[in-house]
Amino acid sequence: MNNKIVEVQSNDLEDLVGMALDLWPDNTFEGLKEEFNELLETEDDEVFLYQINGENIGFIHVAIRRDYVEGSDSSPVGYVEGIYVKQNYRKQGIARELFAKGEKWALLKGCSQMGSDIEYDNKVSYDFHKNIGFQEANRIICFIKEIKK
16 A cells, blocks of 8 residues: 655645534635635644555644643643544544644644543544644633624
8 A cells, every 4th residue: 555644735625624523513615715715824733644555544634833832831831723534544544644744744844732622422532632642731621602792
């Protein structure tokens, strides 16, 4: 098998957005495509694809955050904005390889820490983060309230 990790290119957006919709189903194809297309132009974001025999089967979106990151004591901080591997390819170390690539990218950008967050009830993602060396920094529950005049 020919496995490799590559930087996303504009011709990869259809595959990338398809996978991203599995990860973030509350979004639209067009909205995510526009967002990822904009990321291709920034210095503080990178998306890497994991390919097997030329097929895109996973991705990681990493970013540089210069604002406060929960639990960090440095700035800037590399941040995992999203990581995804297609169902049939999970539990094979692919997400770990993608994370290692993102971590290396963040180091080259001057970061000494990586941050991430997950949904409160996402046990699979929680276990993954713990298994690759993350320490839980805090638990928060966010609230929103509509205000009226």
